[in-house]
Amino acid sequence: MAEEVPNHGVILKRYVTRFPSEDDMEVVACTARLAVPAGSAAVVVKNLYVSCDPYMRTCMTKHEEPNYLPDFVPGEVLMSNGVSRVVTSGHPDFKAGDLLWGPTGWEEYTLITNTDIHFKINHPEMPLSYYTGMPGLTAYAGFFDVARPKKGECVFVSAASGAVGQIVGQLAKLTGCYVVGSAGSDEKVSLLKTKFGFDGAFNYKKEHDLNAALKRFFPDGIDIYFDNVGGAMLDAVLINMRMHGRIAACGHISQYNLEVPEGVHNLFSLVTKRxxxxxxxxxxxxxxxxxxEEEIVGYLKEGKICYVEDVVDGLEKAPAALIGLFTGRNVGKQLVNLLKTKFGFYEAFNYKKEKDLNATLKRYFPEGIDIYFENVGGAMLDAVLLNMRLRGRIPVCGMISQYNKEQTEGTRNLFCLIAKRLRMEGFIVMDHFGEYRQFEEEMVRYLKEGKINYVEDVADGLEKAPAALIALFTGANVGKKVVAVSRE
Ligand SMILES: NC(=O)c1ccc[n+]([C@@H]2O[C@H](COP(=O)([O-])OP(=O)(O)OC[C@H]3O[C@@H](n4cnc5c(N)ncnc54)[C@H](OP(=O)(O)O)[C@@H]3O)[C@@H](O)[C@H]2O)c1
Structure with missing residues (x-):
C-alpha cells in the first residue's frame, strides 16, 4: 500500500463573526499518510460521509473564553461526525475494512488519534449515511431522558423537519402523544404531516403572531417543547406552556449567526407554571x-420510523451545504457524500485489496445480490454465485480475468444456479445492433441531462496503441480506453 496518497480537505479560511459564507471555507489539495504512528492506537480512515451540523457554526467563531467545543483553527480542516472505513489501524478493536462512525475531518483521509467516541457500525444493512450519528441519539436522549413524555401529552417541535426534529416527532407519535411541528417552508410542513405523521404543522415564516399560531394548535397548552431554535419561538412557547411542562433545550439555531443573542422575555412563565x-x-x-441503536434500527426495519436525508455529492459542495442549514435550504439531515463521486455508485471496493471476496460481497449485500453484471469471471463469479438471491439474474458480458490464461480457472459454484433458480445468460453486443438508434436517443438524452457520466482514457498517437491495449489487462486504464490517431 502506498505510504502517502493525494488528499483533499475543506479548511476554515478565517474566523467568522456574522452569517458565514462559502468564501470562509476552501477546498485544498494535500497528501495523507496511510501509516499510523508506530505503537499508537490511532486509525487512518477513508471518509465516506460527513455531516453538516448547526453547532459547526459556533466552532467557526474565535472564543475568548473556552466554548463547549473547541474552536476550528484557520488553515485546518473542519471536523464533524462522519462515516468512514478503516484503512490502517493500530487499535485493537478496529481493523482495516471496518466501518466506523464518529468525529472525523472534512477530507478524504483522516488520521484519528483519539477513538474514544468512535463506534463500529453493527448494522451495515442500514444506509451508512444514517450513521452520521448524533441526530437520532439527540432526539432520543432529549425526548425520553430530558422531556420524559407521557402518553396523551401535547408536544411541540421547532425546526421539525430537520435531522433531530423529524425523529422527535415520530418518537412522540410512537409514545402516543399529540405532536405539532414548525418548519420554514410549505414543502417541509407537508412533509411533517404526510411523511412523519405529525398531527399538525405550520410554516413559522408565514405566521405574523407566533403566540396566536401556537394557541391555534394547542388551545389547552403545551406539555413538552423540544426547542431547536430558541429566540422568538421560545418566547412564544413560554406563554403557551402548561403547568409542570418540560422544555428540552436542544439548540438555538436562530441565534448562532447573531453577534448578540436576542433577549427572551417570558422566562417568568417557568415560575408561574412550574x-x-x-x-x-x-x-x-x-x-x-x-x-x-438497537431500538431505532428495530423501528426503521419495521417501518415505524422513517428518515429523510439531503445528501450532496463531493467535498467541493460541502461549504454551501453547511451554510444552507442557516437558510433552511436543507430538507432533512444534511450530509456530504465523499464516495458517490462521478458515477454515483452506492458503494465500491478495491477487489485487489480484499482477501475473501465472498466476505466482501456479504458486507455490501448482506441480503444477497439480485443482478450481477458479469465483466470479469473467475474468482469473482464464484464468490458472486454464493451471494446471489433467489431468482437472481447474471447477464454475462465478459470474463476478462480469463483471457490471458492458457487454461481457464474452473467455476465451482454453479450448483447455485439450481439451488437459487438463477438465470445466467451470455450476450454479444453485435446481436443488438438493431436497437442502436433507440439506445442512442436514450443515451444522448441522459448525457445531456447529466444523468449519465462517461469517463474516457485517451492515449494520443498510434505509437501508444500497443501499450494502451495491454493496459486493459493490467487495469492501467480508467474508463473507456481509446487511441486518438489524429486530432483535427
Ligand atoms: N444539544 C445537542 O446535543 C444537539 C445535537 C444536535 C443538534 N443540536 C441542535 O438541534 C438543532 C437542530 O439541529 P439539526 O441537526 O436537526 O439541524 P437541521 O434541522 O438539519 O438544519 C437546521 C434547520 O434549522 C432551521 N433553521 C435555520 N435557521 C433558523 C432560524 N433562524 N430560525 C428557525 N429555524 C431555523 C432550518 O429549517 P427551517 O426551514 O424549518 O427553518 C434548517 O433546515 C440545532 O439548534 C442544533 O444546534 C443540538
Missing part, C-alpha cells in the same frame, strides 16, 4: 448509544 427547562448535550449520552 415548568422545567433543561439543556442537554448529546455528547453526554454516548454510553446509551448501543441501546438507542
Amino acid at each position: 415548568v422545567r427547562m433543561e439543556g442537554f448535550m448529546v455528547l453526554d449520552y454516548h454510553s446509551k448509544y448501543r441501546m438507542f
Whole structure:
C-alpha cells in the first residue's frame, strides 16, 4: 500500500463573526499518510460521509473564553461526525475494512488519534449515511431522558423537519402523544404531516403572531417543547406552556449567526407554571448509544420510523451545504457524500485489496445480490454465485480475468444456479445492433441531462496503441480506453 496518497480537505479560511459564507471555507489539495504512528492506537480512515451540523457554526467563531467545543483553527480542516472505513489501524478493536462512525475531518483521509467516541457500525444493512450519528441519539436522549413524555401529552417541535426534529416527532407519535411541528417552508410542513405523521404543522415564516399560531394548535397548552431554535419561538412557547411542562433545550439555531443573542422575555412563565427547562448535550449520552441503536434500527426495519436525508455529492459542495442549514435550504439531515463521486455508485471496493471476496460481497449485500453484471469471471463469479438471491439474474458480458490464461480457472459454484433458480445468460453486443438508434436517443438524452457520466482514457498517437491495449489487462486504464490517431 502506498505510504502517502493525494488528499483533499475543506479548511476554515478565517474566523467568522456574522452569517458565514462559502468564501470562509476552501477546498485544498494535500497528501495523507496511510501509516499510523508506530505503537499508537490511532486509525487512518477513508471518509465516506460527513455531516453538516448547526453547532459547526459556533466552532467557526474565535472564543475568548473556552466554548463547549473547541474552536476550528484557520488553515485546518473542519471536523464533524462522519462515516468512514478503516484503512490502517493500530487499535485493537478496529481493523482495516471496518466501518466506523464518529468525529472525523472534512477530507478524504483522516488520521484519528483519539477513538474514544468512535463506534463500529453493527448494522451495515442500514444506509451508512444514517450513521452520521448524533441526530437520532439527540432526539432520543432529549425526548425520553430530558422531556420524559407521557402518553396523551401535547408536544411541540421547532425546526421539525430537520435531522433531530423529524425523529422527535415520530418518537412522540410512537409514545402516543399529540405532536405539532414548525418548519420554514410549505414543502417541509407537508412533509411533517404526510411523511412523519405529525398531527399538525405550520410554516413559522408565514405566521405574523407566533403566540396566536401556537394557541391555534394547542388551545389547552403545551406539555413538552423540544426547542431547536430558541429566540422568538421560545418566547412564544413560554406563554403557551402548561403547568409542570418540560422544555428540552436542544439548540438555538436562530441565534448562532447573531453577534448578540436576542433577549427572551417570558422566562417568568417557568415560575408561574412550574415548568422545567433543561439543556442537554448529546455528547453526554454516548454510553446509551448501543441501546438507542438497537431500538431505532428495530423501528426503521419495521417501518415505524422513517428518515429523510439531503445528501450532496463531493467535498467541493460541502461549504454551501453547511451554510444552507442557516437558510433552511436543507430538507432533512444534511450530509456530504465523499464516495458517490462521478458515477454515483452506492458503494465500491478495491477487489485487489480484499482477501475473501465472498466476505466482501456479504458486507455490501448482506441480503444477497439480485443482478450481477458479469465483466470479469473467475474468482469473482464464484464468490458472486454464493451471494446471489433467489431468482437472481447474471447477464454475462465478459470474463476478462480469463483471457490471458492458457487454461481457464474452473467455476465451482454453479450448483447455485439450481439451488437459487438463477438465470445466467451470455450476450454479444453485435446481436443488438438493431436497437442502436433507440439506445442512442436514450443515451444522448441522459448525457445531456447529466444523468449519465462517461469517463474516457485517451492515449494520443498510434505509437501508444500497443501499450494502451495491454493496459486493459493490467487495469492501467480508467474508463473507456481509446487511441486518438489524429486530432483535427
Ligand atoms: N444539544 C445537542 O446535543 C444537539 C445535537 C444536535 C443538534 N443540536 C441542535 O438541534 C438543532 C437542530 O439541529 P439539526 O441537526 O436537526 O439541524 P437541521 O434541522 O438539519 O438544519 C437546521 C434547520 O434549522 C432551521 N433553521 C435555520 N435557521 C433558523 C432560524 N433562524 N430560525 C428557525 N429555524 C431555523 C432550518 O429549517 P427551517 O426551514 O424549518 O427553518 C434548517 O433546515 C440545532 O439548534 C442544533 O444546534 C443540538
